[in-house]
Amino acid sequence: MKEQNMNILTQTQIAYLAGFIDGDGSIIAQIVKRSDYILNYQIKVSVNFIQRKERKHFLLQFKNEVGTGTLRDRNDGITELNIVGINSVLPFLKQLQPFLRLKRKQANLVIQIIEQLPLTKNDPQKFLDLCKLADQVANLNDSKNRSISTDTVKMTFQDLGLIKK
Amino acid sequence: MKEQNMNILTQTQIAYLAGFIDGDGSIIAQIVKRSDYILNYQIKVSVNFIQRKERKHFLLQFKNEVGTGTLRDRNDGITELNIVGINSVLPFLKQLQPFLRLKRKQANLVIQIIEQLPLTKNDPQKFLDLCKLADQVANLNDSKNRSISTDTVKMTFQDLGLIKK
Numbered sequence: 001m002k003e004q005n006m007n008i009l010t011q012t013q014i015a016y017l018a019g020f021i022d023g024d025g026s027i028i029a030q031i032v033k034r035s036d037y038i039l040n041y042q043i044k045v046s047v048n049f050i051q052r053k054e055r056k057h058f059l060l061q062f063k064n065e066v067g068t069g070t071l072r073d074r075n076d077g078i079t080e081l082n083i084v085g086i087n088s089v090l091p092f093l094k095q096l097q098p099f100l101r102l103k104r105k106q107a108n109l110v111i112q113i114i115e116q117l118p119l120t121k122n123d124p125q126k127f128l129d130l131c132k133l134a135d136q137v138a139n140l141n142d143s144k145n146r147s148i149s150t151d152t153v154k155m156t157f158q159d160l161g162l163i164k165k
Numbered sequence: 166m167k168e169q170n171m172n173i174l175t176q177t178q179i180a181y182l183a184g185f186i187d188g189d190g191s192i193i194a195q196i197v198k199r200s201d202y203i204l205n206y207q208i209k210v211s212v213n214f215i216q217r218k219e220r221k222h223f224l225l226q227f228k229n230e231v232g233t234g235t236l237r238d239r240n241d242g243i244t245e246l247n248i249v250g251i252n253s254v255l256p257f258l259k260q261l262q263p264f265l266r267l268k269r270k271q272a273n274l275v276i277q278i279i280e281q282l283p284l285t286k287n288d289p290q291k292f293l294d295l296c297k298l299a300d301q302v303a304n305l306n307d308s309k310n311r312s313i314s315t316d317t318v319k320m321t322f323q324d325l326g327l328i329k330k
Contacts, residue, residue, distance in 0.1 A: 015180035016264060023188025058267050099181060102223050
């Protein structure tokens with residue numbers, strides 16, 4: 001798997017970021033609709049930070065430190081830093097994992113999802129297995145407004161005849 | 166100043182806790198009414214962590230690691246870890262300070278307050294100066310429901326004839 005250009009961080013930098021993420025960051029695996037994908041769905045992985053817009057420069061500092069990520073100003077006065085996609089999220093989480101405490105389970109699940117994603121290309125059943133892991137991540141995150149879960153994907157796959165009813 | 170028994174933490178432990186506090190902790194200096202005090206008020210300093218009750222064990226881990234603090238279950242399903250008082254907060258913040266980013270200003274102000282508190286014993290004007298620092302901490306914390314500010318204390322001091330009107 002190609003790893004995106006990402007800075008090598010010091011132990012204290014990683015420990016700090018792990019603490020920050022455990023406190024206020026999110027490690028996410030989200031099932032999203034993608035009509036252009038063979039399986040109609042994609043599992044989108046990301047690590048996200050939010051902060052009030054007037055403290056945006058701290059997020060910029062994180063972005064420069066990590067060496068990847070996208071800043072986005074929302075309409076509600078909040079700025080997000082999003083590290084998105086398997087090539088960024090995998091090396092980042094692998095660095096963070098030993099230092100995470102509250103969100104280590106989420107990190108382990110997302111790492112597992114990313115590492116097994118190549119096996120799902122033509123295997124709807126395997127993809128459903130990974131959707132179940134994504135559901136577990138959402139549950140650990142106390143996520144309330146998840147729109148697509150494993151059950152949604154399963155029903156689509158049955159309708160499309162990709163798996164048996 | 167007597168320093169309470171507090172564990173010596175490793176660099177990565179401190180960096181982690183600094184990150185966690187920057188993300189979700191609070192560094193607080195609160196002016197509270199204390200009728201038994203000569204000046205009628207006290208500046209209460211604390212470092213606080215909150216977490217949903219089902220993740221209380223992480224707060225217990227922090228408490229054991231730091232070597233001080235009090236756990237308290239609130240009625241709303243949240244547990245707090247409070248590190249309160251100058252003898253605990255000063256050595257803790259001094260360890261954290263170099264690693265804090267978003268809340269380093271709060272830490273510096275609270276350290277300043279603690280170090281100057283002994284000078285306020287019989288000096289209402291000096292106490293008011295420290296109340297102003299406490300106000301600055303509250304502003305940095307986006308604190309909205311602060312009941313007592315420097316102005317409140319100043320008016321009481323004037324009423325009591327401790328300072329000129």
